[in-house]
Amino acid sequence: MDYREFKFTCSEDFREILIAELSEIGFDAFLETDEGFECYSPLDSFDREAFDEILNRYQSHANISFSENLTKKVNWNEEWEKNYDPIAVGDLVFVRASFHEPRPGFKYQIVINPKMSFGTGHHATTFQILQLQGKIDHQGKRVLDVGSGTGILGIMAHLLGASSVEAFDIDDWCVDNGNENFQLNEVPATMGLGSIRDVNPKGPFDIILANINKNVLLDEMEIYSRLLAPHGYLLLSGFYTHDIADIQSACEKLGLELVNQSEKDNWAALVFTKS
Incomplete structure (x- = not known):
């Protein structure tokens, strides 16, 4: 091509x-x-x-x-090897490619061979969601990763103790790459192909991760709310700080309460809970 x-x-x-x-x-x-x-x-x-x-x-x-x-x-792999640097998210997780050496001093290590997929930890949205995941109890929880990209957030959920991770993306290249990364990190899951309406996951989920973009989030918000278990957590990113009010308003209309948020490089990440 x-x-x-x-x-x-x-x-x-x-x-x-x-x-x-x-x-x-x-x-x-x-x-x-x-x-x-x-x-x-x-x-x-x-x-x-x-x-x-x-x-x-x-x-x-x-x-x-x-x-x-x-x-x-x-040759995307060759280009990534030239340009892809590892990422440290505090002392929580060290995100590296398979050609990087592990680094001590972190609670977790994630291996991502990104190819053309989006979500390596470099982008402010992914970085913030990883941080926020580290503040939420994942032990024994069912987790849904919407628009998974490289699968990095689903991998983080697995490392944090989730009992199961379901993930999907609309891009077949992302699905292939995500499944490769799941195998590299020994995640017992297979990424699906399609939108949330195509895949039609069966709730309830204790934690839902959606790092996409504002328009998709607003369009699918009612589905997230319906799939989220009572007292579960919905983590959202992929939008700018000036979009926070629109996202928060849509969530509150569905009975979701904002409990945490962060901002980085004009990008926002929000955590809601279902009361």
């Missing part, structure tokens, strides 16, 4: 925002660099109009410049 390759330089504060925006319009691989990032879109699905709209929206704030090329299919 041919790809459209872009090499961006931009203000550091906007790097993750641009990556998130581009991931919404079909870009399926990102490599962060010292000056910005590289990103790739399959040639047959590239949306020039949507791409230009994002650039126009952020150009004056983010000081964006880029080059554009066509390229054949990339």
Whole structure:
């Protein structure tokens, strides 16, 4: 498959925002660099109009410049090995690829070979959910991981003692990658393919993890509420801090109470409970 390759330089504060925006319009691989990032879109699905709209929206704030090329299919594993650094989430968990050495001093280690999937711990949303998971009792709990990406949050739930983890994603590449990562971390689960409506998981779940985006979260919120056990926890991220009010309002209408939250690099993560 041919790809459209872009090499961006931009203000550091906007790097993750641009990556998130581009991931919404079909870009399926990102490599962060010292000056910005590289990103790739399959040639047959590239949306020039949507791409230009994002650039126009952020150009004056983010000081964006880029080059554009066509390229054949990339050896993603080789590129990740060049650019992927391990991540430490406090002393809770050390997230590394299989080509990194383990590091002592952490309660848990997660091995992620990310390929083109989203969710390595580098992004502020994933980082925050991992932190918040560490503050919740997972022992013997049923956990649902919605839009799992690499499977990193489901793996964290397993390490924290969950009795079962169910996970799924709408992207078949993510499903293949997630299942590989489940095997690397000895998670006794198989990631499914489809949306929450397609997969139709059977509740109740003690903990639901959903790190997606605002529009999907709002669309699926009633389903999360219905699947969540009484006194269970719903962890949400994938949206900006200015979206907190909309997310909180939707949750409160369903009887969900905000009990914890965090912010990092303009991204938010919220924890709700079902009373």
